Amino acid sequence: xxxxxxxxxxxxxxxxxxxxxxxxxxxxxxxxxxxxxxxxxxxxxxxxxxxxxxxxxxxxxxxxxxxxxxxxxxxxxxxxxxxxxxxxxxxxxxxxxxxxxxxxxxxxxxxxxxxxxxxxxxxxxxxxxxxxxxxxxxxxxxxxxxxxxxxxxxxxxxxxxxxxxxxxxxxxxxxxxxxxxxxxxxxxxxxxxxxxxxxxxxxxxxxxxxxxxxxxxxxxxxxxxxxxxxxxxxxxxxxxxxxxxxxxxxxxxxxxxxxxxxxxxxxxxxxxxxxxxxxxxxxxxxxxxxxxxxxxxxxxxxxxxxxxxxxxxxxxxxxxxxxxxxxxxxxxxxxxxxxxxxxxxxxxxxxxxxxxxxxxxxxxxxxxxxxxxxxxxxxxxxxxxxxxxxxxxxxxxxxxxxxxxxxxxxxxxxxxxxxxxxxxxxxxxxxxxxxxxxxxxxxxxxxxxxxxxxxxxxxxxxxxxxxxxxx
Amino acid sequence: xxxxxxxxxxxxxxxxxxxxxxxxxxxxxxxxxxxxxxxxxxxxxxxxxxxxxxxxxxxxxxxxxxxxxxxxxxxxxxxxxxxxxxxxxxxxxxxxxxxxxxxxxxxxxxxxxxxxxxxxxxxxxxxxxxxxxxxxxxxxxxxxxxxxxxxxxxxxxxxxxxxxxxxxxxxxxxxxxxxxxxxxxxxxxxxxxxxxxxxxxxxxxxxxxxxxxxxxxxxxxxxxxxxxxxxxxxxxxxxxxxxxxxxxxxxxxxxxxxxxxxxxxxxxxxxxxxxxxxxxxxxxxxxxxxxxxxxxxxxxxxxxxxxxxxxxxxxxxxxxxxxxxxxxxxxxxxxxxxxxxxxxxxxxxxxxxxxxxxxxxxxxxxxxxxxxxxxxxxxxxxxxxxxxxxxxxxxxxxxxxxxxxxxxxxxxxxxxxxxxxxxxxxxxxxxxxxxxxxxxxxxxxxxxxxxxxxxxxxxxxxxxxxxxxxx
Numbered sequence: 001x002x003x004x005x006x007x008x009x010x011x012x013x014x015x016x017x018x019x020x021x022x023x024x025x026x027x028x029x030x031x032x033x034x035x036x037x038x039x040x041x042x043x044x045x046x047x048x049x050x051x052x053x054x055x056x057x058x059x060x061x062x063x064x065x066x067x068x069x070x071x072x073x074x075x076x077x078x079x080x081x082x083x084x085x086x087x088x089x090x091x092x093x094x095x096x097x098x099x100x101x102x103x104x105x106x107x108x109x110x111x112x113x114x115x116x117x118x119x120x121x122x123x124x125x126x127x128x129x130x131x132x133x134x135x136x137x138x139x140x141x142x143x144x145x146x147x148x149x150x151x152x153x154x155x156x157x158x159x160x161x162x163x164x165x166x167x168x169x170x171x172x173x174x175x176x177x178x179x180x181x182x183x184x185x186x187x188x189x190x191x192x193x194x195x196x197x198x199x200x201x202x203x204x205x206x207x208x209x210x211x212x213x214x215x216x217x218x219x220x221x222x223x224x225x226x227x228x229x230x231x232x233x234x235x236x237x238x239x240x241x242x243x244x245x246x247x248x249x250x251x252x253x254x255x256x257x258x259x260x261x262x263x264x265x266x267x268x269x270x271x272x273x274x275x276x277x278x279x280x281x282x283x284x285x286x287x288x289x290x291x292x293x294x295x296x297x298x299x300x301x302x303x304x305x306x307x308x309x310x311x312x313x314x315x316x317x318x319x320x321x322x323x324x325x326x327x328x329x330x331x332x333x334x335x336x337x338x339x340x341x342x343x344x345x346x347x348x349x350x351x352x353x354x355x356x357x358x359x360x361x362x363x364x365x366x367x368x369x370x371x372x373x374x375x376x377x378x379x380x381x382x383x384x385x386x387x388x389x390x391x392x393x394x395x396x397x398x399x400x401x402x403x404x405x406x407x408x409x410x411x412x413x414x415x416x417x418x419x420x421x422x423x424x425x426x427x428x429x430x431x432x433x434x435x436x437x438x439x440x441x442x443x444x445x446x447x448x449x450x451x452x453x454x455x456x457x458x459x460x461x462x463x464x465x466x467x468x469x470x471x
Numbered sequence: 472x473x474x475x476x477x478x479x480x481x482x483x484x485x486x487x488x489x490x491x492x493x494x495x496x497x498x499x500x501x502x503x504x505x506x507x508x509x510x511x512x513x514x515x516x517x518x519x520x521x522x523x524x525x526x527x528x529x530x531x532x533x534x535x536x537x538x539x540x541x542x543x544x545x546x547x548x549x550x551x552x553x554x555x556x557x558x559x560x561x562x563x564x565x566x567x568x569x570x571x572x573x574x575x576x577x578x579x580x581x582x583x584x585x586x587x588x589x590x591x592x593x594x595x596x597x598x599x600x601x602x603x604x605x606x607x608x609x610x611x612x613x614x615x616x617x618x619x620x621x622x623x624x625x626x627x628x629x630x631x632x633x634x635x636x637x638x639x640x641x642x643x644x645x646x647x648x649x650x651x652x653x654x655x656x657x658x659x660x661x662x663x664x665x666x667x668x669x670x671x672x673x674x675x676x677x678x679x680x681x682x683x684x685x686x687x688x689x690x691x692x693x694x695x696x697x698x699x700x701x702x703x704x705x706x707x708x709x710x711x712x713x714x715x716x717x718x719x720x721x722x723x724x725x726x727x728x729x730x731x732x733x734x735x736x737x738x739x740x741x742x743x744x745x746x747x748x749x750x751x752x753x754x755x756x757x758x759x760x761x762x763x764x765x766x767x768x769x770x771x772x773x774x775x776x777x778x779x780x781x782x783x784x785x786x787x788x789x790x791x792x793x794x795x796x797x798x799x800x801x802x803x804x805x806x807x808x809x810x811x812x813x814x815x816x817x818x819x820x821x822x823x824x825x826x827x828x829x830x831x832x833x834x835x836x837x838x839x840x841x842x843x844x845x846x847x848x849x850x851x852x853x854x855x856x857x858x859x860x861x862x863x864x865x866x867x868x869x870x871x872x873x874x875x876x877x878x879x880x881x882x883x884x885x886x887x888x889x890x891x892x893x894x895x896x897x898x899x900x901x902x903x904x905x906x907x908x909x910x911x912x913x914x915x916x917x918x919x920x921x922x923x924x925x926x927x928x929x930x931x932x933x934x935x936x937x938x939x940x941x942x
Contacts, residue, residue: 042622049622057615060642061607067646068603078549078651081643088614088639132539136532143559144528151513151520168559171531172552175538180549259769263734298730302773309873395866402780 048093051209056091059204063087063197079189086197091205095278096213096271098205102198103274104162109194112166113187115142116173120183123174135174143167157270213271214281219471220268221290222349224261224297225410227254229342231304236335238311240328253308258301265294279470280352286420293417296410303403310396327393330372334400337365338407345414350471354418354425358411362404369401519564522680527562530675534558534668550660557668562676566749567684567742569676573669574745575633580665583637584658586613587644591654594645606645614638628741684742685752690942691739692761693820695732695768696881698725700813702775707806709782711799724779729772736765750941751823757891764888767881774874781867798864801843805871808836809878816885821942825889825896829882833875840872 043050066072066080073080090101123134146167149155155163169190177183231254234247272287341361348355376394417423514521537543537551544551561572594605617638620626626634640661648654702725705718743758812832819826847865888894 038623039619042619049619053615053619056618057611060614060638061611064607064610064642064646067649068607073650078647081647084642084646085639088635088642136535136539139535140528140532143531144524147527148510148513148520148524152509164559167531168556171535171555171559175535175555176549176552178538179544259773260731260733262731299776302730302776305770305773306777306870306873395869398866399777402777 048209048211052093052211055204055208056088058208059087059091059201060084062204063200066196076189076193079186079193082190082193083197083200086194087201090198091201094211094213094216094271094275095205096274098201099276100158100271100274101161102202104159105165105194106191106198108162108165109169109191112169113173113191116170116177117183117187119170119174120177123178131178135178138174139171142170157266158273210278212275212278212281213268214275214285214287215279215470217265217268217272217287217290218281218352219350220261220265221293221297222346222471224255224258224294225342225349225414226346227258228297228300228304228407228410229339229346231255231307232335232339232342235307235311236332239331255301255304258297259305261294261298265291281470286417289413289417289420293410293413296406296413300403300406300410303399303406306399307396307403327372327375327397330368330375331396331400333368334365334372334404337361337368338404341365341411342407345411348418348423349414351469352421352423354423355411355414356425359415362408362411365404366408369397369404372397373401519680519682523564523682526675526679527559529679530558530562530672531555533675534671537667547660547664550657550664553661553664554668554671557665558672561669562672565682565684565687565742565746566676567745569672570747571629571742571745572632573673575630576636576665577662577669579633579636580640580662583640584644584662587641587648588654588658590641590645591648594649602649606649609645610642613641628737629744681749683746683749683752684739685746685756685758686750686941688736688739688743688758688761689752689823690821691732691736692764692768693817693942695726695729695765696813696820696885697817698729699768699771699775699878699881700810700817702726702778703806703810703813706778706782707803711803726772726775729768730776732765733769736762752941757888760884760888760891764881764884767877767884771874771877771881774870774877777870778867778874798843798846798868801839801846802867802871804839805836805843805875808832808839809875812836812882813878816882819889819894820885822940823892823894825894826882826885827896830886833879833882836875837879840868840875843868844872 063083066076066083076083086105090098090105092098092101119135119138123131123138126134146163150160150163172190173183173187176186180186230247230251234249234252236242237244237246238249238252269287269291272285275281275283277283338361341358344361345355345358348358376397534554537547537554547554557573557576561569561576563569563572590606590609594602594609597605617634621631621634643661644654644658647657651657701718701722705716705720705723707713708715708717709720709723740758740762743756746752746754748754809832812829812835815832816826816829819829847868
């Protein structure tokens with residue numbers, strides 16, 4: 001009886017446990033699948049992330065050789081750790097980030113090391129009682145000042161890490177000096193190990209598939225202009241509910257990422273300014289001009305956000321024929337010319353050549369907008385029964401006009417960048433009819449010419465420059 | 472002759488030097504003045520920055536006591552440095568930032584310390600040859616994985632620093648173990664000194680004039696709503712060029728900071744989630760709802776950016792009387808009601824009470840907008856000579872209507888927040904006429920009542936709750 005109960009009890013316990021564990025396992029496997037999907041997506045979206053992870057692993061493995069070889073380790077002793085720490089904290093995704101952090105770390109360590117020595121010397125003049133008081137005063141003073149300095153916008157943007165390392169090293173050197181008389185050796189080995197760490201990191205960062213923040217910024221701005229173009233390309237057909245769908249809805253919505261691109265653009269600009277000459281970018285490339293273009297892109301995107309509202313709401317009633325006819329024609333023209341102009345601008349920026357034809361497309365769009373305006377003025381309103389019928393036509397036209405003015409400013413600022421950075425003059429030799437120019441970047445051929453200042457020469461020999469594009 | 476020349480030469484050298492140094496001194500003094508102005512401005516804009524700088528100085532000075540007292544120093548030896556380093560890298564502006572970094576540091580150190588031990592033990596099984604290979608493999612693997620993990624958006628937002636410290640500590644423990652057999656002691660003193668450093672930092676951070684990221688976020692969102700209100704308060708008068716100037720131009724432009732507020736709001740939300748109960752905010756305050764309100768604020772600000780365009784351009788021609796009359800009346804009503812509704816919403820959010828009357832103001836604005844729409848429909852267009860005369864009126868009306876829909880969503884999401892966070896129901900007892908309600912936050916009296924769910928009770932006893940506002 002007792003054994004039966006017992007065996008019953010055991011039989012009952014196992015299924016009970018299983019029932020208990022099943023949802024936990026289900027939850028765990030669910031999480032694992034989610035994690036795997038996320039990992040795959042992250043790696044697929046930008047394969048450089050995987051490369052970066054391995055690069056960091058490589059740099060740390062390389063620098064840890066200092067530990068494995070006794071001859072190297074004996075030179076620095078426990079300070080060898082600083083080389084490892086340096087690699088870990090300095091190795092950033094882009095070359096600009098790594099260089100910026102590395103320079104910040106080295107310069108701050110040198111400066112703070114020197115000041116730490118000074119403080120140590122001054123404190124030693126104070127005798128046994130005065131020494132801790134003088135040291136504490138210096139530490140408090142410099143910590144407070146350097147912490148406050150980190151609130152200065154310019155310092156926060158480029159030297160924030162340096163200020164942190166400055167106060168850290170200062171405290172290290174001056175306080176260690178209180179307990180250890182060999183601070184000269186300590187400071188020297190710290191500097192040397194930090195330099196070694198920086199060298200290893202920079203070596204791996206620059207020579208193993210480097211990621212340049214400058215190139216990223218350049219391509220980001222060019223892609224954002226392309227996104228604006230895609231919106232216009234699809235807007236006309238979408239608005240008048242034409243059957244042909246030139247652009248997918250997802251492509252049209254790409255402009256939305258521009259709305260909140262400011263902080264990304266600013267941080268990339270700050271990183272790009274650390275970078276040396278690379279690819280077609282020289283050391284003092286006018287990075288700040290990208291901020292200007294980016295801010296104009298955003299102003300344009302704000303307007304697109306409203307234009308997009310016209311697509312979403314079903315409130316819009318197609319106006320009657322006498323308005324619809326001319327309105328549609330001008331509207332489609334504005335959209336197609338704006339889109340073409342922006343696409344050529346994006347392409348020229350990508351290829352780093354002078355945008356020669358973009359302006360003329362925008363001018364055509366502007367003319368179409370003026371035509372629309374005069375059409376609106378000519379209309380006999382007695383012909384229209386319902387005023388609301390034209391309310392939305394009019395407000396849309398006004399918004400389009402406003403947007404074109406905004407695009408014109410983008411074109412001007414890209415031209416400004418082109419002349420600042422000395423982009424070459426290149427003539428677009430489009431081999432396809434304008435209607436077929438679905439994706440300019442794949443089909444167009446460019447002819448490269450020597451540029452004389454801003455003057456544009458005609459093409460003589462056409463070469464494809466696709467492989468020269470940094471994006 | 473020679474002496475004369477010499478003396479002439481000396482006489483010539485001194486002025487030469489002075490002439491040389493003068494512009495340098497002028498430049499330096501110019502820079503110094505600029506620096507002083509900037510410092511003064513930074514300190515004046517937010518006096519908590521100065522307090523923070525002194526707090527960091529204080530925390531470092533306190534923790535450096537470990538160095539000055541021999542009994543304390545002897546316990547940890549050179550590991551004492553980790554306490555200093557911890558204070559410097561963990562001490563952030565807000566309590567949330569400090570807590571987040573501190574927890575990240577402690578947890579990552581514990582976890583990586585344990586794993587480092589494990590790796591050390593496994594490597595020691597490999598013999599003299601296998602040891603460095605096994606160690607290098609572990610270091611490479613964990614460094615790569617943890618670096619890639621930092622690309623996950625959720626981890627980047629909250630555990631980025633932890634991942635850095637994880638790989639740092641793992642390398643430290645496992646590699647030190649290769650050279651030093653006393654790693655148990657090393658790991659223990661590292662953990663203890665980090666804990667001590669965190670305790671000192673948190674003590675100073677929380678008990679000396681704490682800065683709460685949650686409160687900052689709450690006030691930022693409330694202020695942004697207030698900025699939207701200020702724009703509407705001034706827009707009507709500015710647009711119709713009325714002499715009375717209700718709001719200064721600078722106040723009207725405050726909405727522009729909302730356009731790029733996303734990253735700031737996101738980082739504050741991430742910090743606020745670390746914070747314990749403080750003031751009127753409990754531990755699990757619905758911080759994420761602020762992101763929703765913030766994003767609606769931005770959508771509204773995009774529209775304000777266009778409305779602002781109507782003020783800037785001088786293109787706008789005042790329409791003739793038959794349009795102007797009713798248009799102006801409705802327009803002014805829309806602006807004043809929107810402004811009032813938004814102001815009451817901002818005030819309610821500031822005081823953390825249910826926004827009871829905001830919705831009704833927005834409803835009134837919507838009614839006015841509908842009236843305007845029907846007015847537009849009723850107009851006989853034959854009365855109007857020039858179609859362009861009404862083009863801008865119509866597009867402005869359409870934009871205003873669109874904006875009101877946006878404001879309505881803001882009101883709804885704030886009400887959602889109020890019910891999620893259990894704001895109390897409070898009746899506005901305005902003691903001034905609506906026209907005089909220039910600055911609600913200074914003049915209004917609120918009556919606090921017990922709330923029964925979402926039900927609103929009438930006021931019985933009125934108390935001023937100004938001192939309870941977290942902003």
